[in-house]
Amino acid sequence: MSEKKIRKKTYSKINFLQAFLSSSLNGGRLYWVWMFSLLSIALYGATAYSQQAQFGLGVTGLSDQITWGLYISNFTFFVGVAAAAVILVIPAYLFHRREMRRVTLLGESLAVAAVTVAILFVTVDLGQPLRFWHAMPFFGKLNFPTSILAWDMLVLSLYLLVNLILLWFILYNKFCNDSPVVKRYFPLVVVAIILGISIHTVTAFMLSGNPSRPFWHTAVLAPRFIASAFAAGAALMIILFQILHLTSKFRLSKGLIREIAIIMAFSQFFSLFLLGAELYNAFYHNTAHEISAHLLYTGKIAHDNLTISIYMAITAGLIACIMLFVRRVRENVALLNIASILIFFAIWLEKGLGLIIPGFVPSPLGEIAQYTPSAIEIKVTLGIWAVGAIIFTLLARITIAIEFDGLRHK
Amino acid sequence: MADNRSSRRGFLKGTVALAALAAGGCSSSNNGQNTAFGDSVASFFQDHYQTMTPDEIKEVLARVERKAKRAHGVDIKCENSPPIANVEFGYVLNLSKCKGTRRCVEACVVENNCGRNHSLENIRVLAMPHGTMDLNKSDHFYDHKEVPKAGEWYLPVQCHQCDEPACVQACPVEATWKEHDGIVVIDYDWCIGCRNCAVACPYWARHFNWTTPILPKDEINLKTHYLGNRPRESGVMEKCTFCIQRTRKGELPACQEACPTGARIFGNLLDPNSEIRYILENKNVFRLKEEQGTQPNFWYFSDV
Numbered sequence: 128m129s130e131k132k133i134r135k136k137t138y139s140k141i142n143f144l145q146a147f148l149s150s151s152l153n154g155g156r157l158y159w160v161w162m163f164s165l166l167s168i169a170l171y172g173a174t175a176y177s178q179q180a181q182f183g184l185g186v187t188g189l190s191d192q193i194t195w196g197l198y199i200s201n202f203t204f205f206v207g208v209a210a211a212a213v214i215l216v217i218p219a220y221l222f223h224r225r226e227m228r229r230v231t232l233l234g235e236s237l238a239v240a241a242v243t244v245a246i247l248f249v250t251v252d253l254g255q256p257l258r259f260w261h262a263m264p265f266f267g268k269l270n271f272p273t274s275i276l277a278w279d280m281l282v283l284s285l286y287l288l289v290n291l292i293l294l295w296f297i298l299y300n301k302f303c304n305d306s307p308v309v310k311r312y313f314p315l316v317v318v319a320i321i322l323g324i325s326i327h328t329v330t331a332f333m334l335s336g337n338p339s340r341p342f343w344h345t346a347v348l349a350p351r352f353i354a355s356a357f358a359a360g361a362a363l364m365i366i367l368f369q370i371l372h373l374t375s376k377f378r379l380s381k382g383l384i385r386e387i388a389i390i391m392a393f394s395q396f397f398s399l400f401l402l403g404a405e406l407y408n409a410f411y412h413n414t415a416h417e418i419s420a421h422l423l424y425t426g427k428i429a430h431d432n433l434t435i436s437i438y439m440a441i442t443a444g445l446i447a448c449i450m451l452f453v454r455r456v457r458e459n460v461a462l463l464n465i466a467s468i469l470i471f472f473a474i475w476l477e478k479g480l481g482l483i484i485p486g487f488v489p490s491p492l493g494e495i496a497q498y499t500p501s502a503i504e505i506k507v508t509l510g511i512w513a514v515g516a517i518i519f520t521l522l523a524r525i526t527i528a529i530e531f532d533g534l535r536h537k
Numbered sequence: 538m539a540d541n542r543s544s545r546r547g548f549l550k551g552t553v554a555l556a557a558l559a560a561g562g563c564s565s566s567n568n569g570q571n572t573a574f575g576d577s578v579a580s581f582f583q584d585h586y587q588t589m590t591p592d593e594i595k596e597v598l599a600r601v602e603r604k605a606k607r608a609h610g611v612d613i614k615c616e617n618s619p620p621i622a623n624v625e626f627g628y629v630l631n632l633s634k635c636k637g638t639r640r641c642v643e644a645c646v647v648e649n650n651c652g653r654n655h656s657l658e659n660i661r662v663l664a665m666p667h668g669t670m671d672l673n674k675s676d677h678f679y680d681h682k683e684v685p686k687a688g689e690w691y692l693p694v695q696c697h698q699c700d701e702p703a704c705v706q707a708c709p710v711e712a713t714w715k716e717h718d719g720i721v722v723i724d725y726d727w728c729i730g731c732r733n734c735a736v737a738c739p740y741w742a743r744h745f746n747w748t749t750p751i752l753p754k755d756e757i758n759l760k761t762h763y764l765g766n767r768p769r770e771s772g773v774m775e776k777c778t779f780c781i782q783r784t785r786k787g788e789l790p791a792c793q794e795a796c797p798t799g800a801r802i803f804g805n806l807l808d809p810n811s812e813i814r815y816i817l818e819n820k821n822v823f824r825l826k827e828e829q830g831t832q833p834n835f836w837y838f839s840d841v
Contacts, residue, residue, distance in 0.1 A: 183771035184730070185655065185748035194732045194745065254730020254745065254772025257581060261710040261729055268585050268711040268727075276709035276733045338829050339703065339739035418673055491741045491826075492661060492694055493672035 139536050143302050146534060150525045157374065162520065165513045172510010175503045176251060184254055186503045192496030193487040195252070197504045200479035201511070202248040204359070206330045207352060207478065209241035209286065211360015213323040214390050220309070220316045229530055230383060232297060233371070234364065235290045236522035238323070242287040244515035249280075251507055275333045282329050286322040289315060294522065298529050303536050327352045334486065342419035342486040345408075347401050352478065354398035359474040361391035362467035369464070371523060376532040388463055392451035395470055399448055402441070402477070422495070423485040437481045444473035573607060576600050585711065586724040586763070597726070598763060605761075605768050609752055617763040618785045620718035626779050626834065627719065627806040629816050630693060633840040634800035637662055637684040637691035644795030645695075648780060649766040650758050652750020659744060659777040660695040660792060693800075694825065695792070696721060696742035696777035697833030704734035704743055704776075713774070719806070719834050720779050722764035730772040739829040743776050779803070806834065 154162075179186050189196050215234035219227035250256055261267035262280055271277040293315055300307040331349035338344050365387055372379040409420035426434030447469040450456045457463055489495050500508075528534040583589075583597060594617060601615040642660045651657045663675035667688045675692070685691065702721050705713050712727040713734060735743040749771040761767040762782035769775055780790035784803070793801040804813030816822065822836040 183746070183748040185771075189747070191657075191735065191741075191744050194735050249731070252731065254732070254774075255728065258710075258727070258729045261585075261712070261727055268588075270709050270711045273706050274709045274733070276707065276731065280709060333733075337703070337707075337737050339737060415671055415673060489673050491672075491739050492663060492677070493675045494677050494741075 139303050142536050143299050147525045150528045151521050165517050168513035169510050172507050175506035179503055186501060188499045188501045188504060190496060192490045192494055193484060193498040195483055196498055197500040197508055198248045198252040200483045201508060202245050203330055204475050204479045205241045205245040206326050207356030208360050208363060209238045209245060210323045210327040210356045212238035213320050214357050214361055216316060216320055232526045232530055233523055235294050236519055236526055238290045239287060239522060240515045240519035242283055243518055244511055246283060247511045275329060275336050278329045279333055282322055282325045286326050289319045289322060293319060298526060301529050327356050339491050340486045341416045347405055351398060351401040354394050354401060355474045355478050357394035358391050358398050358470050361387050362471040365467045375527045377527045388451060388457050395448045399444055419485045419488060422488055433481060433484055436476050440473040440476035440481060443469040571603060576603060583726050585727050601767055609757055609768060610754055611757050611759060613759045613761050615761045615763055615767050620716050621785060623807050625719040625806045626784060627804060627813050629802045629813055629836045631800045631840055632690060632837050634798045635691045635693060636798050637664060638797055640795040640797055641693060641792035644791040647756055648758055648791035650752055650768050652746060654751040655747050657744050660693055663692040664689050665692050694740055697740050697835035698779060700832035703737040703831050707733040707737035709733060720781055722778055723774055723776060725769050725773045728773040734774060739826050743774050745774055746771050
């Protein structure tokens with residue numbers, strides 16, 4: 128490469144970053160209202176977290192009995208949302224659906240935001256967050272490959288990195304007016320697909336690899352995670368893409384939304400089927416092994432609220448699933464939106480609190496404990512969600528500017 | 538590989554010493570680091586217990602003592618006595634003798650400097666109804682005027698110091714490991730507080746310091762071990778270490794010493810003449826939740 132060309136490249140990289148900044152800093156009144164609300168929620172969460180940092184995790188509702196709660200529930204859920212980007216990437220690149228390629232960039236933006244959110248949720252759950260470097264390869268002592276949590280840390284960071292590189296590579300090249308040849312980044316797309324499936328599988332293994340916790344100790348957990356992630360991810364994308372369609376230059380085709388809706392229908396069906404298989408095992412015989420499930424679904428002793436929530440979640444999921452299998456309902460935008468919202472919250476409950484908490488009840492020594500998230504936990508959670516929304520907004524804006532609004536290097 | 542790692546860490550440390558200087562807090566010389574700020578900077582960059590040199594460990598032990606002085610106003614002695622050769626510890630509990638007095642729990646809390654504010658206890662005594670082994674029927678918080686109560690038997694549970702410890706497998710940063718004498722220990726200064734070990738343990742033997750432990754000054758045990766009963770900070774795990782600070786010096790664990798009925802028998806599994814070996818060979822011993830496959834070094838038996 129000649130010197131002149133290199134200089135031009137460096138110059139245009141600065142230009143690209145400038146374009147990113149200006150897309151982040153220029154927006155209508157609605158944009159600024161949105162960003163300021165998110166920023167204030169994030170700051171609100173940060174102040175709550177500073178209290179937790181000062182007084183320890185004792186300010187949460189957690190205990191030795193129920194040692195993971197709202198944070199880890201959200202962690203598992205958002206790892207799923209991040210993994211769900213593959214439902215766009217696989218059809219676009221492996222099944223050659225060209226019209227889907229432009230949207231995969233938004234899927235990758237969502238993946239970046241969701242992985243960041245997941246990583247933040249584990250970080251706030253740490254008792255000694257400043258010791259994060261102990262988990263860094265070379266500097267610290269990552270217990271790899273023995274500890275599944277070590278695997279999780281590794282694949283999550285790699286997935287974040289690969290998605291950032293892909294976004295950068297495609298957007299930057301388009302910005303410089305040379306449309307990137309798919310061949311040049313296709314290997315990375317394959318890596319991203321494998322990592323996308325991996326992050327959620329490993330997160331499921333982190334739970335299901337504990338014989339001490341019979342509620343999670345089931346081989347069905349990983350497939351269930353993948354199915355429910357695809358359903359919840361598709362639901363979120365349908366809602367987000369419509370919002371972007373209304374508020375930006377992004378154009379959502381009817382065909383695309385239909386395809387995502389079909390993926391969502393099948394994923395949701397499969398997710399419910401796996402849940403049913405789980406329930407059969409739990410209830411056909413009355414063994415002590417399945418006591419967590421009995422406590423959860425009969426609401427006998429502990430968590431009444433959780434029992435109500437899990438029934439609400441299953442009902443909502445069933446209704447949405449039936450709706451999606453009726454063509455006229457699926458192709459009606461308003462009804463599709465209702466089904467998407469139902470699925471999103473159903474899975475948030477079922478895979479979040481409805482999965483994590485019952486795993487701890489009863490404790491391995493048979494103790495039945497209670498857990499209610501504290502105000503601080505809820506504030507921190509809201510704050511992290513806001514951070515995720517900010518990241519997605521910023522990435523989606525530059526993506527749309529380049530991909531749909533023809534923003535180019537002058 | 539190890540050299541590589543320590544040199545990288547050395548580089549990191551150098552950078553930080555500079556940063557600390559720039560922060561204007563303390564001097565960079567070793568003598569100057571004895572301030573609270575210097576100690577916390579040094580703690581941040583402290584290496585894993587198993588990778589530190591003897592000199593570094595000496596420095597760390599002194600720092601632990603200074604920190605205890607600052608936090609609790611007492612002069613503790615923190616040692617790191619190594620495992621004794623040809624010793625592997627095991628424990629046997631005679632269920633017919635245990636009467637549920639919970640003296641072991643009380644002695645354990647005091648001996649091991651467990652925080653009193655968050656009722657952290659490394660031994661749990663379960664009151665079991667007669668005729669069942671189902672732990673889900675146990676009563677953890679029995680409050681009888683007199684023990685034993687008719688129709689009940691008592692099952693004390695603590696860390697089983699497994700040979701295949703699920704907790705050690707679960708830890709993402711190798712902050713916990715099994716020592717040569719069979720004790721599963723934690724480097725409290727390396728633990729990141731993710732609680733994955735507590736999730737993995739089938740015996741509920743791992744406990745978390747949810748807040749900064751509060752210790753009554755006059756009850757603090759001044760004889761401490763780095764991997765054992767030294768005062769902990771908030772945000773780290775702890776567990777039963779078979780009283781490492783005592784047993785590595787040939788003393789009995791506090792729980793056995795406190796037991797008024799003689800239900801507890803601690804000993805060296807490698808000594809063919811030990812009482813524990815006699816019991817293992819001649820009584821119908823069993824292990825709790827053996828099907829979990831963690832190979833505990835803790836047995837129970839019934840003598841009647």
